[in-house]
Amino acid sequence: MFELSPHDLFAITLSAQVATIATLLSLPVGFGLAWLLVFSRIPGKSFLDGLINLPLVLPPVVVGYLLLLTFGRNGWLGGVLSQFNIQLIFSWKGAVLASGLIGLPLMVRSIRIGMEQIDPHLLHAARTLGATNLGTLLTIVLPLSLPAMFSGATLSFARSLGEFGATMILVGNIPGQTQTIPLAIYDYSNTPGGETQALNLCLVSITLSYLVLLINEKTLRRVRSRQSV
Amino acid sequence: MRRLLPILLLLLCGLTTEGQAATVHLSVAASLTNAFNELISAYQQQHPQTRLLPNYAASGALAKQISQGAPSDLFISANPKWMAYLVENSLIDLQQTWTLTSNSLVVVGAITHKLDSFTDLLKLQRIALGSPVSVPAGQYAKQALERSGLYAELEPRLIPAKNVRQALLYAERGEVDGAFVYRTDALLAQRAKILLEVPQSLYNEVTYPAALTRQGEQNPDAIAFAAFLKTDGALEILSEYGFVLHSLH
Numbered sequence: 001m002f003e004l005s006p007h008d009l010f011a012i013t014l015s016a017q018v019a020t021i022a023t024l025l026s027l028p029v030g031f032g033l034a035w036l037l038v039f040s041r042i043p044g045k046s047f048l049d050g051l052i053n054l055p056l057v058l059p060p061v062v063v064g065y066l067l068l069l070t071f072g073r074n075g076w077l078g079g080v081l082s083q084f085n086i087q088l089i090f091s092w093k094g095a096v097l098a099s100g101l102i103g104l105p106l107m108v109r110s111i112r113i114g115m116e117q118i119d120p121h122l123l124h125a126a127r128t129l130g131a132t133n134l135g136t137l138l139t140i141v142l143p144l145s146l147p148a149m150f151s152g153a154t155l156s157f158a159r160s161l162g163e164f165g166a167t168m169i170l171v172g173n174i175p176g177q178t179q180t181i182p183l184a185i186y187d188y189s190n191t192p193g194g195e196t197q198a199l200n201l202c203l204v205s206i207t208l209s210y211l212v213l214l215i216n217e218k219t220l221r222r223v224r225s226r227q228s229v
Numbered sequence: 230m231r232r233l234l235p236i237l238l239l240l241l242c243g244l245t246t247e248g249q250a251a252t253v254h255l256s257v258a259a260s261l262t263n264a265f266n267e268l269i270s271a272y273q274q275q276h277p278q279t280r281l282l283p284n285y286a287a288s289g290a291l292a293k294q295i296s297q298g299a300p301s302d303l304f305i306s307a308n309p310k311w312m313a314y315l316v317e318n319s320l321i322d323l324q325q326t327w328t329l330t331s332n333s334l335v336v337v338g339a340i341t342h343k344l345d346s347f348t349d350l351l352k353l354q355r356i357a358l359g360s361p362v363s364v365p366a367g368q369y370a371k372q373a374l375e376r377s378g379l380y381a382e383l384e385p386r387l388i389p390a391k392n393v394r395q396a397l398l399y400a401e402r403g404e405v406d407g408a409f410v411y412r413t414d415a416l417l418a419q420r421a422k423i424l425l426e427v428p429q430s431l432y433n434e435v436t437y438p439a440a441l442t443r444q445g446e447q448n449p450d451a452i453a454f455a456a457f458l459k460t461d462g463a464l465e466i467l468s469e470y471g472f473v474l475h476s477l478h
Contacts, residue, residue: 068398068402068404069402072402072403072404073402073403073404074402074403074404089404090355090388090404168391168395169391169395172357172388172389172390172399173360173389173390173391174387174388174389175362175389186363186391187360187362187363188362188363189289189290189293189363190287190289190290190293190362190363190364191289191362191363192289192292192310192311192314194362
């Protein structure tokens with residue numbers, strides 16, 4: 001029997017919304033960071049690289065707890081934001097922050113690999129023809145990184161869909177407000193007789209994530225075949 | 230790799246057989262963590278040859294693990310519902326169950342909020358509780374709110390948390406004005422203070438049923454540890470952490 005309650009449907013919409021916004025917001029950030037790591041000559045590059053990758057290897061609970069300390073009502077950034085009437089804790093915007101941050105390393109990784117494959121001769125040629133730094137960035141690096149950006153976006157989208165640990169600490173588990181698919185599944189799996197509902201949402205989760213990975217794989221294949229031509 | 234495989238298999242066998250020597254697997258509700266750590270070390274001083282392996286988690290998660298065949302000799306639940314679930318699924322014999330201890334529900338928060346009666350909760354803007362769907366403490370809290378007729382009005386202000394300790398964390402950090410937690414958790418709080426004792430008439434008695442599982446009934450060390458839990462010494466350790474057995478039976 002496949003039946004979803006209004007709260008389940010809300011959780012599905014919210015998950016999609018949070019993952020989409022988190023991905024869109026982290027795209028420019030990921031692009032900028034990958035550019036810094038590949039092309040810039042700033043000092044402490046490996047330190048920056050490590051910092052960006054931390055959310056990938058840290059327990060999500062740690063990320064969530066640090067976010068709570070920073071963006072909570074009494075946190076130093078939370079206090080600043082509340083003056084602009086922005087409240088991240090216990091709101092879906094906090095879920096965007098948490099899942100975006102957790103997905104960011106995957107995004108940066110993909111874009112970085114794409115950028116490293118750009119033929120340096122192209123960049124030299126652009127320079128000798130008089131292109132500025134910004135010009136090279138916009139006319140060569142950006143268009144050639146697009147497939148990698150797309151691939152990074154799908155990965156980070158999929159990761160955002162599944163984010164649980166950090167999200168739950170920062171935004172709680174409020175049905176109809178901040179409860180995403182994984183949080184709803186957690187609730188059901190801890191309820192006597194909640195198996196069917198948990199499994200229904202698991203099915204939705206598997207389908208969504210699988211679709212995203214399929215799209216990711218397809219674009220990667222297309223990129224590869226274009227490169228080999 | 231192919232040459233390494235037999236060695237790995239041997240190692241694996243070594244690990245599993247070692248685990249069977251006088252080992253007792255305990256599945257204990259997370260709210261009992263601190264008290265049980267002390268109970269276990271007290272028991273092990275007398276019985277150094279027994280290995281006690283505690284698994285602390287939400288009662289629901291533990292019950293699910295046991296019903297899926299996870300090794301467990303003794304189950305201590307924070308909620309009679311989950312014990313009943315395992316009895317129904319004949320993984321625990323009803324004869325084996327007893328009430329280990331009990332607890333009560335309080336509201337904690339910053340001392341600046343003054344609550345004189347339960348209806349004063351309406352003064353608070355945000356109230357955390359364990360998620361009423363999965364956390365027993367949250368279910369008791371919801372029950373109290375419903376019985377007092379405040380639930381409809383307060384529902385939009387409730388912040389369901391993963392477990393009681395997370396609700397307590399929100400209160401400690403000042404993210405919420407108040408949080409429903411067990412008295413025993415409130416005693417561990419550093420900054421948050423008890424603002425209100427929830428009247429017992431508003432919610433069911435919070436009891437911690439304990440039982441040997443079908444597996445534990447066959448394990449002499451598990452039986453010995455269960456007997457130890459009923460001694461005055463063990464009950465005294467529990468009461469140091471605020472767990473008092475109300476003599477209602």
